[in-house]
Amino acid sequence: MQGRALFLSLMVITLSLSGCFGEPETIPETEVVIEDDVRVFVTDRNGESLGTTPLEMMFQFSDVGETGKEPSIGITSSGCIFFIAMEKVMRSCDAGLTWEESQDPVMCSPTTSDPYGWVDPITDRVFGVQMIGLETSWICWSDDDGETWMGNPHDSGTTPLNDHIKLASGPWTDSGYGALGQFTGSFYETAVYYCYNKLAGIFCFTSFDGGATFEAGGQIVGLATTNGGLHGAISTAPDGTVYVTPRVATPTVIVSKDNGFSWSERYMGEDVGTPNPRKNSEVSADTASNAYHVWTGADEGIYMSRSTDSGETWEQESIRVSPVEVISSVFPQTDAGDPGRIAITYLGSENGEMLNQSDIDGNPWDGNAHYAPNNATYHLYITFSLNALDDEPVFHTYRVTDDPVQVGSICLNSGDCRDIGGSNRNLLDFNDLHIDREGRVYVAFADGCTGDCATSENATAADSRDGRGSVYSLASGPSLYEGFGQMMALIDE
DSSP states (O other): OOBSSEEEEEEEEEEEEEOTTSSEEEEEEEEEEEOOOOEEEEEOTBSOBOOOOOOOOEEEEEEEEEEOSSOEEEEOTTOOEEEEETTEEEEESSTTSOOEEOOOTTTSOSOOSSOEEEEOTTTOOEEEEEEETTTEEEEEEESSTTSSOEEESSOBSOOSOOEEEEEEEEOOOSSGGGGGGGSOSOOOSSEEEEEEEETTEEEEEEESSTTSOBOEEEEOTTHHHHTOSOEEEEEEOTTSOEEEEEOOSSOEEEEESSTTSSOEEEEOOTTTOOOOTTSOEEEEEOTTOOEEEEEEOTTSOEEEEEESSTTSOOOSSOEEOSOTTOOEEEEEEEEEOSTTOEEEEEEEEOOGGGTTSBOTTSSBOOSOGGGOOTTOEEEEEEEEESOTTSSSOOEEEEEOBSSOSEESOOOOOTTSOOBSSSBTTTTOSOOEEEEOTTOOEEEEEEEOOOTHHHHOTTOOGGGOOOOEEEEEEEEEEEOSSGGGOEEOOSSOO
């Protein structure tokens, strides 16, 4: 994988150094290369070109060196990056130049089937969550940048069928579970949330002790019959509002104002729809607790709805984030800084010439990534907006990858995948995007097209079955926190 704007070409060598498990540690030599040929779009609220000058941005690529399907990413205040996928917690404290395994083999789970990671932006606590079959999950955490870990092998809630696990944290409120803080001084500094699906329902729990135990919570109201159990990430706002996004036909956000004690549903986006409930959607909140919900619409573009009252109401006229040239998209993720300053990432295809041609099932292709033709190509896109609250927001989109992230279809339903030289479920269900304390953007993704697939002009779906852990970070360009101005590269050219 090479970056369009700025990338790191990593040549891996193995040295006899002691890693976390006493195994040889992989240390990369790094060469920084500048690419001048950049695919950039500046678009309006309809995805149409504005014909104006784009923001000047460059992005840095880092190869994590391990399988990275369904990655989570977080950055501590010291600048250490945590990339969590499969059974490994990978850490880089030198801006992605080198990576090492960080998790404790005793305190953290030795096995997994559905990992998730989170870095608390207030306390710096790093969480690694691993699902243990369909029975329970195992949470471990570190307060010293992954040097030492504590763990709980039996985390929370009812069992079995503990799936699609997610964890996040946020401020305490003065109502619901947060009101209990008036009577005790033993609360952890932030509320820690843990959600999973069980059959047709979403279950969410709140921890008072920093994720060590989860004794308060249960099934979110109404979801067993209306919205099913699958869901995306948990998001929180500075005012303590919590968001959970179910995977449903109508874009929906489930909101709590009292630290998970009660929940309500909010709907939007019916003007563009979401026909495939297996696609992720996600919410970000800025420093003023304005919220932004992004999802893949019926025309397979990325859309957004905004809330300026902490999730109580949402605009019903959707805004298109992705350029109209991107005719297929999947895995939208987002984070926000100051009001109106947001970043969104997704995988997308510009193979408009393939629309209405035969998809993998022999039907006219409508842009749905699940059925994409075997020669369709998907790239990683990163979009910035510095005025996302305006009536006429402007979106600056960079296609940051040279070679494809995936060739052919991307299976979005584990019960309906295709075996074309291997399963097209190789990317699993999501990527991730977060910003650090200075507003620098980091994107974690699984690269499905590596080696010969990346270098061949005739790569096919059968060649694109990898899931290499990969990271892009903003090398230079605007911080999402206005006070930090323009970001400068963390690595010298």
